[in-house]
Amino acid sequence: MKRSGLKIAVVGATGAVGKEMIQLLEKRNFPFSELLLFSSPRSLGKKVTCAGKTWSVGVLESGCFDGVDYAFFDASDEISKEWVPVARAAGVCVIDSSGTYRMNAEVPLIVPEVNGHILKKLSATGSVSGALLAGPNCTTVQLVMALKPLHDRFGLERVVVSTYQAVSGAGAAAMDELTSQITTVMSGGKAVAKILKHPIAFNCIPQIGSFLAGDDEGSTSEEKKVILETRKILDLPNLAVACTAVRVPALACHSESVLCEFKNVPDVAGAREALRAFPGVTVTDSPKDFAYPMNLANAHGDAVDVGRIRKDPSSPRGLQFWVVSDNLRKGAALNAIQIAEALLA
Numbered sequence: 001m002k003r004s005g006l007k008i009a010v011v012g013a014t015g016a017v018g019k020e021m022i023q024l025l026e027k028r029n030f031p032f033s034e035l036l037l038f039s040s041p042r043s044l045g046k047k048v049t050c051a052g053k054t055w056s057v058g059v060l061e062s063g064c065f066d067g068v069d070y071a072f073f074d075a076s077d078e079i080s081k082e083w084v085p086v087a088r089a090a091g092v093c094v095i096d097s098s099g100t101y102r103m104n105a106e107v108p109l110i111v112p113e114v115n116g117h118i119l120k121k122l123s124a125t126g127s128v129s130g131a132l133l134a135g136p137n138c139t140t141v142q143l144v145m146a147l148k149p150l151h152d153r154f155g156l157e158r159v160v161v162s163t164y165q166a167v168s169g170a171g172a173a174a175m176d177e178l179t180s181q182i183t184t185v186m187s188g189g190k191a192v193a194k195i196l197k198h199p200i201a202f203n204c205i206p207q208i209g210s211f212l213a214g215d216d217e218g219s220t221s222e223e224k225k226v227i228l229e230t231r232k233i234l235d236l237p238n239l240a241v242a243c244t245a246v247r248v249p250a251l252a253c254h255s256e257s258v259l260c261e262f263k264n265v266p267d268v269a270g271a272r273e274a275l276r277a278f279p280g281v282t283v284t285d286s287p288k289d290f291a292y293p294m295n296l297a298n299a300h301g302d303a304v305d306v307g308r309i310r311k312d313p314s315s316p317r318g319l320q321f322w323v324v325s326d327n328l329r330k331g332a333a334l335n336a337i338q339i340a341e342a343l344l345a
């Protein structure tokens with residue numbers, strides 16, 4: 001398997017995740033020698049600097065994946081549906097951040113710290129040519145990072161999570177919408193929603209994704225993703241999970257209030273110890289110093305930060321905590337790069 005001088009591609013290079021991806025490729029010294037960047041025709045010809053060189057943004061077209069070793073797809077469900085098969089047919093190892101393939105039984109859904117053993121098996125075959133790995137929804141990534149060490153310690157039985165999700169989770173246009181609405185409202189105007197369903201400046205919106213029908217009536221597609229993806233990554237197909245997903249007027253980082261019930265009676269000190277020992281997780285939890293995870297402290301960082309860890313007053317087997325992570329980093333770009341790094345290791 002080739003491990004240096006790689007030719008790599010980023011699809012969606014000018015988006016919120018794509019920009020983060022390009023910064024991280026440089027910061028983490030990812031071993032590439034050639035970088036192909038793809039976006040919509042709107043961005044054709046834009047120049048991007050990475051690893052000391054300037055690269056031009058192109059568009060997806062026939063033959064564009066020829067000779068590419070790894071492609072990171074950070075565009076949209078539709079683009080992944082159309083172009084991931086094309087890339088795979090050209091022998092490219094694809095790491096897809098969209099929602100298109102996550103729940104496909106043939107496609108591993110990966111958070112390397114949690115189920116990286118799947119990657120070890122794959123790289124042991126000696127070739128990842130044409131392979132497809134999916135990265136989870138940003139909300140799921142930070143949740144499973146906190147759940148895994150607690151599950152290993154106490155045996156997870158039930159999870160109730162409420163999310164407080166930054167606008168960057170809805171892409172670059174939603175970030176622009178929040179900042180321009182704040183300016184409009186502060187100068188006495190009225191915020192008008194274009195990307196999100198309602199004005200987001202000075203507001204919280206208890207809807208992310210679309211409302212579902214049938215047995216899931218009343219739930220949203222985002223909430224369903226969190227439930228299904230959490231079960232798949234933790235390999236706990238019957239885990240009881242409930243989710244309420246809320247968009248909040250923050251630019252960076254998703255926050256989550258989590259309540260878990262375990263087979264064994266959990267203790268706070270043991271939970272802190274297990275979380276601290278887990279790679280990629282930090283614990284910020286000193287109530288007397290007013291220290292707990294927050295957006296501003298974690299924006300542009302790599303960690304999944306857990307705090308406010310406490311017993312559940314309503315159940316001896318319950319534990320409550322608060323999790324914050326940068327959705328564009330560990331929730332998307334960093335996780336995808338870590339998948340590729342693990343395959344190369």
Ligand SMILES: NC(=O)c1ccc[n+]([C@@H]2O[C@H](COP(=O)([O-])OP(=O)(O)OC[C@H]3O[C@@H](n4cnc5c(N)ncnc54)[C@H](OP(=O)(O)O)[C@@H]3O)[C@@H](O)[C@H]2O)c1
Nearest residue numbers: 012014015016017039040043074075098138169171172332
């Ligand atoms: N945002 C998050 O926190 C997050 C977390 C996990 C996963 N994801 C997933 O990551 C993907 C990107 O999300 P995002 O938030 O970065 O969205 P975004 O900011 O809206 O960026 C979308 C990107 O796709 C490009 N694009 C649009 N049409 C295209 C086309 N026809 N061909 C090639 N590229 C095209 C856009 O190019 P232009 O700039 O030219 O329009 C832009 O670079 C989505 O699948 C999303 O579900 C996002």
